[in-house]
Amino acid sequence: MLSTGALRAHLLAARLAGPVATSREVSLRSYRLFAARDPRVTLGLDPERCWEEPDLLRLMAEKCGVSDDPAYVSGHDVIDPERTLAALDAFAGRLSHAAVRRSPVLLGTGHPHRLLGFYVELAGALSAAGCPVLTPAQGRCIDITTRFGVRTYNLDYVRGVAMVREPGARAPGGDTGAHTHSPLPVRVVLESAAEGRGRLPELVVGDHGWVCGAGQLGIEAIGLADTDDPALFVGEAEGRVSVAVPLDDAVQSAYYRPLTRYVLNRACLSQ
Numbered sequence: 001m002l003s004t005g006a007l008r009a010h011l012l013a014a015r016l017a018g019p020v021a022t023s024r025e026v027s028l029r030s031y032r033l034f035a036a037r038d039p040r041v042t043l044g045l046d047p048e049r050c051w052e053e054p055d056l057l058r059l060m061a062e063k064c065g066v067s068d069d070p071a072y073v074s075g076h077d078v079i080d081p082e083r084t085l086a087a088l089d090a091f092a093g094r095l096s097h098a099a100v101r102r103s104p105v106l107l108g109t110g111h112p113h114r115l116l117g118f119y120v121e122l123a124g125a126l127s128a129a130g131c132p133v134l135t136p137a138q139g140r141c142i143d144i145t146t147r148f149g150v151r152t153y154n155l156d157y158v159r160g161v162a163m164v165r166e167p168g169a170r171a172p173g174g175d176t177g178a179h180t181h182s183p184l185p186v187r188v189v190l191e192s193a194a195e196g197r198g199r200l201p202e203l204v205v206g207d208h209g210w211v212c213g214a215g216q217l218g219i220e221a222i223g224l225a226d227t228d229d230p231a232l233f234v235g236e237a238e239g240r241v242s243v244a245v246p247l248d249d250a251v252q253s254a255y256y257r258p259l260t261r262y263v264l265n266r267a268c269l270s271q
Contacts, residue, residue, distance in 0.1 A: 001265045002258055007088075008081050011247070014255040017081035020248040022227050027066065027077050030228040031056040043231040044183025044213035048238050056230050063233040064246035077227040079246050087245040088259065092266035094222050094242055095122065098203045099129035099269055106134045106201035108162035108186060110208035111249055112177030115224065116161060118256040122205060123160035125269040133160040134201055137192035141167075144182045153178055155185055162189060162210070183213025190217060207232075207249060215240035224249050 011017040033041045035053050051059075054070065061068035065080025098105055105126050107119045127133045135157045142153050142164060153164035156177070163177035164185055186209060193200050204214035204221040211223035212231045222243040225232035229249070235241030247259075264270045 002262045004085060007258060007262050008085060010255075010258045011081045011084055014251055016247045016251060016255060016259075017079040017084045019076040019078050020227065021250065022077050022248060024067075024073060024075050024077050027060070027227045028053075028057075028073060031060070031230055034230045034234070040181060041229075041231060042212070043181055043209045043229070044187070044216050045231045045235050045240065046216060047234055051230075051234060056234070059233055059237060060227060060230060063236070063244065064227055066227050079227060079248070084245060084247050087243055088263055089266060090243045091222050091245050092263045094203065094220070095126065095205075095263065095269060096267040098131055099126060099267065101202070102130040102132075103202035104132040104134055104199045105203045105205060106162065106186075106189065106214070107160060108189070108204070108206040108210035109177075110163075110180040110182070110206075110210065112158075112163040113179065114250050114253050115207060115256060116158060116163070116177070117253050118224075118260050119161040119205065120159045121260045121264065125264050125267075127160065129269055132199060134189075134193065134199060135160065135162070136196065136198060137189050140188055140192065142182075142184050142188055144180060144184055146180075153180070153185075155188065162186075162206075181208045183209030183216070186210045186213040187217075190214070190219070211235070211241055211244075215242075226250070 030041050031053050060066045065083050066077050107123050109115050123133050140155045143150050165177050207223045211221040215221040215235045220242050224245045226249045232244035236244045
């Protein structure tokens with residue numbers, strides 16, 4: 001079993017925590033946009049309270065460990081590895097609870113190039129524990145607004161993990177997918193499951209709009225979030241996201257493997 005100390009060292013060495021690649025400028029811009037209720041950063045969450053920039057900075061300092069100094073406006077942002085470890089333990093706890101109950105689960109990612117492997121291993125372990133891993137609406141077309149205008153994507157699943165692809169990008173089931181923050185994919189999936197009288201998930205695991213979109217609809221959701229993703233932490237503070245794990249969500253995919261081992265061990269789901 002990977003020890004807490006070994007994982008802490010890995011988090012810092014891989015820059016998953018500590019000084020991360022996400023810049024302070026990018027994080028502060030996200031806080032400004034969130035305060036303005038810009039849908040590009042609210043990720044499907046409709047906050048209950050008015051979150052101004054100072055409120056968000058204080059929240060992110062509490063949840064992630066970023067500097068709460070408003071005068072610090074440039075350079076690398078910082079994530080406290082102790083907060084990451086504590087959140088990973090809570091994340092593992094929710095997976096364990098789902099496994100014990102054999103709850104239906106849905107996994108989806110807006111970061112398939114980096115995080116697909118992490119979620120695929122979770123999906124396999126949950127399935128082995130008896131949890132139905134849901135895959136509704138495969139192949140459904142979804143129109144998503146991007147900085148390049150509205151684009152049509154196809155919903156696909158890779159070993160139980162949902163993502164979206166640009167049409168014709170690769171054959172279904174391949175490992176490439178599109179980066180997206182949109183909550184539309186999870187809404188389409190949940191609507192499809194409800195219309196087909198299929199099972200709805202009792203737990204959604206993922207990032208970006210997958211987590212916030214599900215949480216907004218009252219489904220328990222847990223996920224990973226960077227310092228420029230305040231929506232997940234606001235959702236956690238307001239009780240619509242169960243666990244938001246602070247870490248850099250765009251490092252090399254191989255760097256997440258020790259996290260997978262740690263989480264599965266803590267959840268008693270190691271295969």
